[in-house]
Amino acid sequence: MTYQYDAETGLLGRLLSETTSPDAGDGPRHVVPSPDGHWVFAITEHTSYLDVYRQEVAPQSLKHVQRLSLLPSHVPISDYRGDTVRLSPSGNEIFATTRGKSKAIKGFVTAWKLDWTAHLSPIAANQEPLARLETPTSGGKANAIEFAPRYTEQPDQVVANVDDASLKDLAVLTDDEQGYIYVLEWNGSDLVEVARTKLPGKDEDDESEPEKASHAIWLS
Amino acid sequence: MHHGEGACPRVRHLLTGTFNTRFLHLLSFDSLTRTLSVLATLPAQGPHSFLASGRSSSAPSGRLVDRVYATTWAAEKTLSAWSINWKGENPELQWVNTVPITATSSYVHVQPPPYFSKTSPSYGLPAGSARYLYSAGGPTGEVHAIDANTGALQEKTQEIVFLPGGEKDLDAADKTRKALRYGAHNLDVGKGSLAYVADL
DSSP: OOOEEOOOTTEEEEEOOOOSSSSSSEEEEEEEOOSSEEEEEEETTTTOOEEEEETTTTTTEEEEEEEEEOOOOTGGGGGGGEEEEEEEETTTEEEEEEESSSSSOOOOEEEEEEEOOOSSSSSSOOOOOSSSESSOOOOTTTTOEEEOOOSSSSSOOTTTTOOTTOOOOEEEEEETTEEEEEEEEOSOEEEEEEEEEOOOOOSSSSSSSSSOOOEEEEEO | OOTTTTTTSSSEEEEEESSSSEEEEEEEEETTTEEEEEEEEEEEOOOOOOOOEEOOOOOTTOOOOOOEEEEEESSEEEEEEEEEOOOSSSSSSEEEEEEEEEESEEEEEEESSSSSSSSSSTTTTOOOOOOOOEEEBTTEEEEEETTTTTEEEEEEEEEEETTTGGGGTTTSSSSGGGGTTTSSSEEEEEEETTTEEEEE
């Protein structure tokens, strides 16, 4: 759903449009806007698709223009639950995550290149992903990804190097199955794990289960 | 290739919630030794299923984030605010306050965002001191004012009902975390004065 927003009052105004996902059973669970406001990206929980919508104005609506699967072609869609979607800090790529429905099924983080000069969709039709990382576990309810902020000479204004495609970026990924937190590094073409740790505690109701990570953010 | 050396700190800090304990965990990542460690475990109002960062009007220069907002997965439906003290060697988190909400929230979003980014938390919007917290989950979404100095959650300024039947159906609707499987899931603001809600 897209609402009018007033930055001064902080209030949502009129419901401008309701956009239905392409298939009835999709379950769009996370939507994020592009930094220029021209596109909206959504991930579907039940079908693990990244959907791309173009912003239409006067009247406002979102037009579906592209659909790509997070999954490799040989796996059953019903084994996965789509989770989060994030652009990279440079804005040159888009990442989406999906979780395995059981401990036997590992999740994925999939990345595609974005071309903001394209008119029909920033991701070309049938474009192969730039990268796909199979996560160490199913991710449980998590497999949530967040990128670290970029820094510049003036940390108060993280703007100057935001377009620099030569910088590497860090990301954190959370695991709700075994309680891992992973730090990943993205160099523009490869997403690799560089560090991990496990949460120290146990489930409050069942000591045989580990403490399970939900969502992590960068504080610095 | 580089991480933008010069201003980029060697040690980066992270905060995570959990799905099954009432703790937040502060972590540090040493970019030189490439190690990630749990620095501190903090009793919280959780389990905190989703976190959002914010910045107060009194944030020290050079610090992008000094406030954290959290949803909870627990039976008590609440949102919580935390402040970060950066004076020592490691950041210290302190609970600020907790407010009740109508239905369990899935994701939270802060406006203005604490720092500029093309991705979360700013989606290209300008940064500033946090003034509003947005939450959405299941049948409802809410807007809470934030005290620009303390970061405390203040009054609820708006509640939106996402049920097809509207407010009259709210009493009977499921407001627990089960409703996140088929109701509203996130509320984020983007350019063009628009706010987006994903609804399963």
